[in-house]
Amino acid sequence: MSEPHRVMSREMSTADNWQGSAGPALAGLAGVAGAAWIYLATGAGLGSAMRGTDMAGGGMMPMAPAWTPGYAVVMLSMWIVMMTAMMLPTSTFAVLRVAGRAGIERAAGFAAGYLAIWAGFGAAAASLQWALDSAHLLSGAMALQNAALAGLVTAAVGVYQLTPLKRACLERCRALDGCLARVEARRPWGSVGSGLHYGVSCLGCCAALMGLLFVGGLMSIPWVAAIAVWVLAEKTLPWGGRVARLGGAGLIAAGAVAFAIALAHA
DSSP, rough: HHHHHHHHHHHHHHHHHHHHHHOOOOHHHHHHHHHHHHHTTTTOGGGGOOOOOTTTTSOOOOOOOOOOOHHHHHHHHHHHHHHHHTTTTHHHHHHHHHHHHHHHHHHHHHHHHHHHHHHHHHHHHHHHHHHHHHHBOOTTTTBBHHHHHHHHHHHHHHHHSSSSSHHHHHHHHHHHHHHHHHHHHOOHHHHHHHHHHHHHHEEEEEEEGGHHHHHHHHTTTHHHHHHHHHHHHHHSSHHHHHHHHHHHHHHHHHHHHHHHHHHTTT
């Protein structure tokens, strides 16, 4: 077979593979992400644990219970599911391209590796939440109670948005050709390693933004969704890099104003 015929045959095979794998891959992504959002919207397994009384106002406001082993498992699960809900949709283009080029099995392995990185981050974030809670820095809505500290966190996230490290990680996270080439070159289970590699790049790009969850509160679904949309815009829009830089500048300004107001009222 001549070289032009081999190229045409390879391209036709890739197109057929795309048509057969894209639909199931997209359905799988939508199903997992949708279930994760439903879990968060229905209370993330907390049930009636988040309850208490605001003695000053006489009304009811949520209060976090003590960190028993059972409660720690619930919070760890909440973080892992929340990272899945927020970050899996942002990997849609990557997973679909893996499915189209290498098949649905490798796409599933790639997604599993990617989510493993964010599950690890969720465990670290749950540990940070425990430390903040133990220091009595979090409200019942799981937000920083100290306005000055919240302002500093906001400004710090904004500063990171403007760093070369953020820019480099975002560029790697947006550029898929390298990780896709590794998927095609490896054995089926090797796609998990490619997903891990891609997840690390996206972790460097987006982990700092997760610090904003402690500013708006982990229990605020609109706030969680807003951060998820921001991350999606950075990773997928043609002007995603500009979104990161402009957002960073806005966060610095907002954090500085919040910090100044907090000091003025101290």
